[in-house]
Amino acid sequence: MTAMKLYMTPGSCSTGIHIILEELEAAFEATIVNLPAGDQFKPDYVAINPKSTIPTLVRGDGSSLTEVAAIAYWLGRSHPRAALWPDDIETSCRLIETMVYVVGTIHGQGFARIFATHTFARTSLDHESVRELGRDIVVKGFAVISAALGEKIYLADAYSVADPLLFYVEFWADKTGIALPPRCASHYRAVRARPVVQRVLREEGYRS
């Protein structure tokens, strides 16, 4: 068994996984994938992740795991002493429900239209409407999450691996001037105040 390797890009969705690894105090090496330079399409990277996406987690046995929600779930389940994944089935499936929605819809359908507009429209004439649609999807997504949060600080009664995933899209909302509903804003503040999160943001080049 060797140390895990996280293939990541600062300020991207891999920030959520970076936070989880640091919360777990797990031994891992970080490798930066330069997306604008096209590192994700180079043969060495495609060999570990044929989807050409980040993050990729190469685990101690040498196997690669992709997809943010799957990586978060595996990290939570495989480090039971850290108690970042719940024992009961109802809380577990609610957290999976939220993680899939955050990554698949708020990120994948919403923010992707804002950050990677050209991948959703062949002509630049359509770019503004694609970005507007992305923004609408993000706003609706946070309204849905806000209702799921209810009066809780975190997504479940205790902090879990799902919270850094919600955090990375809240961080993007902050950076792009999209107002968060009050419950998401409280969640964002609570996660951002965690010392590990502040350290990760500093490591990724942000002032925390």
Ligand SMILES: N[C@@H](CCC(=O)N[C@@H](CS)C(=O)NCC(=O)O)C(=O)O
């Ligand atoms: N469904 C994937 C999505 C990951 C994703 O979209 N990552 C973006 C960065 S946040 C990416 O790799 N983009 C590749 C590119 O820009 O070429 C996951 O959950 O891991």
